[in-house]
Amino acid sequence: MADEALFEFLHMEIVSHVYKEQQSGKGEMDNKDRAVCVSVLEGMGFRVGQGLIERLTRDSPSFKDELDIMKFVCKDFWTKVFRRQVDNLRTNHQGTYVLQDNKFALLTQLSSGKQYLDQAPKYLAFSCGVVRGALSNLGLESVVTAEVSVMPSCKFQVVIQKL
Amino acid sequence: MADEALFEFLHMEIVSHVYKEQQSGKGEMDNKDRAVCVSVLEGMGFRVGQGLIERLTRDSPSFKDELDIMKFVCKDFWTKVFRRQVDNLRTNHQGTYVLQDNKFALLTQLSSGKQYLDQAPKYLAFSCGVVRGALSNLGLESVVTAEVSVMPSCKFQVVIQKL
Numbered sequence: 001m002a003d004e005a006l007f008e009f010l011h012m013e014i015v016s017h018v019y020k021e022q023q024s025g026k027g028e029m030d031n032k033d034r035a036v037c038v039s040v041l042e043g044m045g046f047r048v049g050q051g052l053i054e055r056l057t058r059d060s061p062s063f064k065d066e067l068d069i070m071k072f073v074c075k076d077f078w079t080k081v082f083r084r085q086v087d088n089l090r091t092n093h094q095g096t097y098v099l100q101d102n103k104f105a106l107l108t109q110l111s112s113g114k115q116y117l118d119q120a121p122k123y124l125a126f127s128c129g130v131v132r133g134a135l136s137n138l139g140l141e142s143v144v145t146a147e148v149s150v151m152p153s154c155k156f157q158v159v160i161q162k163l
Numbered sequence: 164m165a166d167e168a169l170f171e172f173l174h175m176e177i178v179s180h181v182y183k184e185q186q187s188g189k190g191e192m193d194n195k196d197r198a199v200c201v202s203v204l205e206g207m208g209f210r211v212g213q214g215l216i217e218r219l220t221r222d223s224p225s226f227k228d229e230l231d232i233m234k235f236v237c238k239d240f241w242t243k244v245f246r247r248q249v250d251n252l253r254t255n256h257q258g259t260y261v262l263q264d265n266k267f268a269l270l271t272q273l274s275s276g277k278q279y280l281d282q283a284p285k286y287l288a289f290s291c292g293v294v295r296g297a298l299s300n301l302g303l304e305s306v307v308t309a310e311v312s313v314m315p316s317c318k319f320q321v322v323i324q325k326l
Binding site for chain 2 (some may be wrong): 005006007009010011013014017018021040044047048051052055080081
């Protein structure tokens, strides 16, 4: 229990540190400040995702196609990082995927209900980076965004960048 | 495997981020800069340690004395956070404890041998904070330092602050 919590607590600390350092000396943060924070967290996530997928696929057979990779990310990878499988994976078969996690690990520490809904993006930037990093190491360049409409449920949208 | 690695990768990212931000725009870091980094990482660790021990001791019976608390930290707590027990616990029975971990989790990613020995303190500040935070929540204020003489073995010294 505490070992799962370790990642969650550490993640919370990082988010708060990155926002605090960006804010230091200023009153309110503007959109540009927030974008910097998101980008820093996303970058950290990217490198962590790369490292994790490398370990996780060391002994795996290679994947047969893009969908096969996405399924692996939704099952094995998600379980290792976020402790559950993605609940729902949808695709338009043209490189866009929507991964829905109904109880996203990094949101469960926040109170559900609408009151913290505007805070949610802070806590998703790192994870978007993790997914993008994992896919990148598997040969898929992508843009990953996330949205929350009801806590702690979360939808990640992955758009694969074709060459 | 990847789930253990998650904490380690994330920890690496934080260390590198904190040092990079402190260094930005300067050439070399001086001792004061390094002290700031250590203090930031130690503070993060402190809060994470507090959170973890709170979860871990929720259903535990209370402890009978200081040594009993230290033993709990060396066994249960260490296992949850650093994935093994402390190898050796020594005390002078006057509030000073030395915890030796012969294969410290957050050093195993660094190459052993002497070449990175001077880098080791960067990777121990967070953990010192974790230990101090855990003890603080159990009612013991302490000063925690760490030293490495041979990688990846590490000695933590805990000095309990008597009132």
